[in-house]
Amino acid sequence: MPAEPAPVAAPAPGSVLDPVGPEAAQIAGLTWFMIVLGGLLWLATVVFLVLALRHRAHREPRANDRGAKAFIAVWGVVVPVVVLPIVFVYSLVVGVQTSRPAPPGELTVEVVGHQFWWEVRYPEAGVVTANEIHVPVDRPVRLELTSADVIHSLWIPPVAGKLDLFPGHTNVLSLQVDEAGRYLGECAEFCGIQHARMQFVLVAQEEEEFSEHLRALQAGPAEPGSDLAEAGREVFLAAGCGQCHRIEDVSEGADFAPDLTHLATRDTIAAGMLENTRGNLAGWILDPQGLKSGVRMPPSNLSGEDLQALLAYLEGLR
């Protein structure tokens, strides 16, 4: 059995009520409105109920049921008929504003759901990465969502509502982040055994930082910086890692495994589950099933020497 997983590097999920973008902020406003209004209506109903129950102290039955019928008319009909359209119209306004797609000229990121990780593509920059989405702050972004296998759902609570990733469809989620930072993204639709461990990190950066990051990803993979890493590349190919994982100019990979060209730039491995450290990487390579049963990655029995070389290589993939 592997050691206990190291502390998770993924950020804490933000709250729906603590928004960092205009979409989530509008929804948070609507949420508070409904919580307060609904809470008051609930409380009033309970008070009426208690008052009705306390009436048993009275001895005389009521002369007629006019009062009771008036109560039904007001509390059962008039109040909901007034309140519900208000909720509906407010919701409609927020719905239209939050679902307005970002103009096509804006930054587009394609996200493809896989059991149990996220493929991330920047089509304009020609970049492919995984489990980490970088976006510039204060700018609308189009996320074009689809799935390679089953249904997933992308959710970053403080940024925007969720939207499903459907095989055979593309759904567009527009969002904007106003505060630079790292946010937890989650899969919200049950997608199989490791649904719980399908997360990603949304990194919102200042414009310059973002462009720099994108440029780094556009560049080809770093050449091995040492003999050990050089040997590691051979291990990578000899052990068959490259049959599933793509590394630009090194291996073709297959479409069901994350691209590792810039693995070392990512903060987490295993879709947000583990911090991207040497130890975690080693544990993951040797026994992914022990850490995350049901993932497609098979275990390996590399010798200590080969493993060290492979780690040196992977750590250099900046």
Add this chain to the structure above:
Amino acid sequence: MTTLQDPPATEDRLAATWATQPGAAGWFTALNHKQVAQRFLVTAFVFFGLGGIQSVLMRWQLGSAESTFLDAQTYNELFTMHGTTMMFLFAVPVGEAFAMYFLPLMLGTRDLPFPRLTAFGWYIYVLGGIFLYSSFLFGQVPDGGWFAYTPLTGPEYSPSSSIDFWLLGVTFVEIATIAGAIELVVLILRYRAPGMKISQMPLLAWNVLVTGIAVIFAFPPLVVASVLLELDRKVGTHFYDPAAGGESLLWQHLFWFFGHPEVYIILLPGLGIVSTIVPVFARSRIVGYSLIAVSTVAIGILSFGVWVHHMFTTGIPQLGLAFFSVASLFIPIPSAIQISAWIATIWQGRAVWKTPMMYVVGFIVIFVLGGVTGVMVASVPFDTQAHDSYFVVAHFHYVLIGGILFPVLAAVHFWMPKITGRLLDERLGTIGFWLTFIGFNVTFFPLHITGLQGMPRRLYTYAESTGWELTQAIATWGTVVLTLGLLMTLGNVVHSARYGERAGDDPWGGETLDWYATSPPPAYNFRGIPEVASRSPLWDTRPFRPRYDPATWQDELREPRAPVRQVVLTSVLDAAPEELVTLPQKSWWPLVMAVALTVALIGTMIDVYPLALTGVLAAVVTGVAWIWDRQDQR
């Protein structure tokens, strides 16, 4: 002066005619609605216990971050079976079971219209449930969620047999539900006591009538959806396979076209139970009977127009969503009318604070909160946040536990004295109520917050850094209290069935004809069928003395000339007596039919199609025999 219920001086042919044959043969061939409904009730509560054990295991897992108490696969199996059990094997059957036992009594008749179908329904229900649970023996427990979304449940991503157990088992249980619904609809429309106009029947009958019609329309789409998926899995069709031109969204439409009415199918009998109990303990006739009846019908109709609110995040355009959002936002109005009517009724009378009433009050407090969060999730933008988060988990447990479990517990305290003839212990019942009420709220209220903190549903574990541990741990401790409360109620029921105080026929001062029968009721319910002229027959004259005219059909019913089981068929609206109908006495065919279909089911499951075909042929032959061979006389 003889009254309607006096036994004849000579041979009691009525009692002999309705008696069940002794021994095992009698047990397997019994058809009487009370016997079969009791089996339904016991079976439903056994499944409730199983679903409850599953939930306790899951809560234990979630009580701490990074817990290794359960592994991922086991957790996924447990939440699938918990949802499936509670929805299909408990909530729907338990409502039907109470209706099967008490509606014939409340409506003043002696049995359900198709006694063999009653028995068949129970066999199918039990065998379907056992079939589903046998998946544990084979290590192939369904793990695709109670909603079984494709393509996850399709052949490519769920190659094992687990989903076949789910599809076939659930379909079997649905057949039982549809059979029960047909019986209840016919019962309510054609077998009410003479004179009981449709505008005078108990509100529970209105609720069950609407429920039954909803079942008849809502369940077939799921049967069809399941058959299509099973074809995808077994025969290689591509109904739901996007890679081959199929559409996985189709499953969601079919599933929720069933699934949302399903929620109201579960809820409506609960509302009917509340409408039955409130007037008795408020000591007042119900205020707004017609409004409640109309709003019940409105709920039944509207429930078919809201299914897409389970699909707000699938990418359907805003305009389409707005339509379903409107329907979903307005469905609370009929519920608000009913809740206001109950409060008004309580205010109108002088409430008696007994355990059935406690559960009714607990129901209102919980259900209204579930209604408030229901309006919230009907709002499309909020739902994009709340959907598939713990907020929704909290919401629907408020609606479902509030909406059916509390009314069912109210019904248990209300009607057990009728079933067993003995009262439940009031003190134990009170403690049980408070533990259940407090435990429920401590379990589920914090989960609203967990959801707003960004926790999706169906996670077998979570990291400590998420900050979800506090509310999850509180919920786990709440479950301990809730479980204690439910166990206390169970103990109370078991103990009182044997040692409880004698209840007498009418311990609560009841309003409806069920309290006119003895406790426990004889197999034939009523020796003479009373004629009814109001909504509260037992309150019009005390004691209730229905008119008795020995020269009419009443006398034929009281002392049948031939040893046959007879009931009165009455007209739909005014319940004018039309004719006496003879019901079958006993039958092996329901059991034989259920076994034949189970053979077909097993054959399909294990891909031995000759076996499946044998089962189908046996079922066809049994069907012919069923029609041919009817045993009306002893």
